[in-house]
Amino acid sequence: MKKCTYTPEKINKLVSLTISSEGSPEEFNLLSQHLRDCEVCREKLHRIKYIFSELTEMAKPDPLTPREIARLRGAVFEGSKQNKKTTVPDFSQSFVTVLLKPLAIAICAIFIIFAGWKIYREPALHTAKIQQEKISEEEVDIISHLDMLKDLETIEKLVKVLDEPPGSRS
Amino acid sequence: MFAKTSTDLMEIGEITLEKAKGGDSRAYEEIFIAYRDRVFNAAYHLCNFDREAALDLTQEVFLKVWEKLSQFDSRSDLYTWIYRIMVNIHLKERKKRRLYERFLEMFQFWTEKNHSVEASQLSGLENQELRSALIKALKRLSPKQEIVFKLKLFSGMTFSKISEITGMAEGTVKTHFTRAISTLQEELKEWLQ
Numbered sequence: 001m002k003k004c005t006y007t008p009e010k011i012n013k014l015v016s017l018t019i020s021s022e023g024s025p026e027e028f029n030l031l032s033q034h035l036r037d038c039e040v041c042r043e044k045l046h047r048i049k050y051i052f053s054e055l056t057e058m059a060k061p062d063p064l065t066p067r068e069i070a071r072l073r074g075a076v077f078e079g080s081k082q083n084k085k086t087t088v089p090d091f092s093q094s095f096v097t098v099l100l101k102p103l104a105i106a107i108c109a110i111f112i113i114f115a116g117w118k119i120y121r122e123p124a125l126h127t128a129k130i131q132q133e134k135i136s137e138e139e140v141d142i143i144s145h146l147d148m149l150k151d152l153e154t155i156e157k158l159v160k161v162l163d164e165p166p167g168s169r170s
Numbered sequence: 171m172f173a174k175t176s177t178d179l180m181e182i183g184e185i186t187l188e189k190a191k192g193g194d195s196r197a198y199e200e201i202f203i204a205y206r207d208r209v210f211n212a213a214y215h216l217c218n219f220d221r222e223a224a225l226d227l228t229q230e231v232f233l234k235v236w237e238k239l240s241q242f243d244s245r246s247d248l249y250t251w252i253y254r255i256m257v258n259i260h261l262k263e264r265k266k267r268r269l270y271e272r273f274l275e276m277f278q279f280w281t282e283k284n285h286s287v288e289a290s291q292l293s294g295l296e297n298q299e300l301r302s303a304l305i306k307a308l309k310r311l312s313p314k315q316e317i318v319f320k321l322k323l324f325s326g327m328t329f330s331k332i333s334e335i336t337g338m339a340e341g342t343v344k345t346h347f348t349r350a351i352s353t354l355q356e357e358l359k360e361w362l363q
Contacts, residue, residue, distance in 0.1 A: 012355070
């Protein structure tokens with residue numbers, strides 16, 4: 001078989017011309033002339049045509065069934081009624097959907113991220129705080145009993161005074 | 171006045187169109203009946219032959235058309251306008267890659283179903299392999315290449331019509347088509363030898 005002298009770009013154009021069937025008479029003349037002389041391109045085009053015919057065969061769907069038509073009709077006309085309703089500007093609805101929803105989602109996301117970050121970064125600080133709270137509770141307990149301690153000191157002093165022998169007090 | 175829309179008007183009528191534009195759902199139902207099969211077929215191509223995805227796309231298209239119909243100015247014909255809406259929706263969806271996921275499910279279904287194979291030069295198994303290779307190759311196309319290629323090959327549109335739908339220059343459309351052919355040849359080289 002003789003080798004084709006055309007460049008790949010030129011062959012592509014030929015193929016494109018054959019598949020599209022759209023081109024000037026000159027282009028078709030060139031194509032038929034080349035095909036007459038070039039067995040390689042003839043063979044290739046034959047193969048491509050076959051493959052593309054297979055493709056067009058695949059592209060033929062079975063006609064719509066009554067069930068599919070009913071489904072489409074229902075969806076389109078039910079949907080269109082809804083659409084018609086929404087064509088009337090509903091500001092409260094659009095306010096909720098356009099502004100409030102994303103805002104709420106954003107706030108929740110920020111809160112979750114912040115809480116996660118806090119827990120991740122400060123567990124030690126958190127336990128330290130708890131300990132501190134415990135210490136302070138003990139301290140509060142002591143402080144609340146300080147008056148009683150003072151009273152105890154006074155009682156001790158009084159006992160000492162009473163225990164001393166009478167001669168030593170002068 | 172409606173020179174470009176003559177084909178459409180034969181199918182739905184100018185009065186019906188005007189009524190539908192004014193929000194008459196019965197008139198819109200006539201449009202739905204007139205175009206539903208064609209829209210579904212085109213959606214089936216765009217969704218890589220996934221019937222379920224094509225039904226969803228068809229539904230979305232008709233909802234969008236109903237929503238935007240009052241804006242239709244009759245400069246192009248109604249079907250071209252509907253098609254433009256479909257292409258835009260499809261491109262958005264393509265970005266999300268949902269259709270490809272569905273396609274994968276469809277392919278599983280396909281192999282299980284043992285899809286009937288047309289009489290051809292290849293054996294049944296080879297034919298199935300070729301079909302899966304073809305779909306794989308289609309997935310390799312860029313969004314613009316895909317749209318141009320499918321509109322041309324499956325819907326049989328002219329380059330000028332595709333240019334009208336996609337808003338690209340006719341030369342650009344041709345370039346995308348040639349590139350799509352080149353990509354497909356590259357992807358299918360095993361089958362072309």
